[in-house]
Amino acid sequence: MDRRWVGPGGFEIVPARHEGRQVLRVSRHGAFVADCASVAEVARLVDLADLCEVIAMPARRGYEAVG
Numbered sequence: 001m002d003r004r005w006v007g008p009g010g011f012e013i014v015p016a017r018h019e020g021r022q023v024l025r026v027s028r029h030g031a032f033v034a035d036c037a038s039v040a041e042v043a044r045l046v047d048l049a050d051l052c053e054v055i056a057m058p059a060r061r062g063y064e065a066v067g
Contacts, residue, residue, distance in 0.1 A: 005051040013042060013051065 004014045010029035015022065023035040024042050036042045 002056065004054050006054055007046050007051045009046075011046045011051075013046070 002014075004012060006012050011033075012027050012030075014025050014027075016025040016035065017023070018025075018035045021037070023037055024039070025035050026033040026042060026045055033045060034041070036045070039048070042048065
């Protein structure tokens, strides 16, 4: 399952790989900001307390909206 965190001001953080190492890729409003090697580096850019993890819910088969 893919993981990502979003925050106020359009920030989004996703795990990624850069030059063979794992990083936390920070973007804002879809534009690249930085590849951070640690959570501490991310904290310099955005308040970690403001981040929310986005959890993708699996689709249910046979589900139909009732209306």
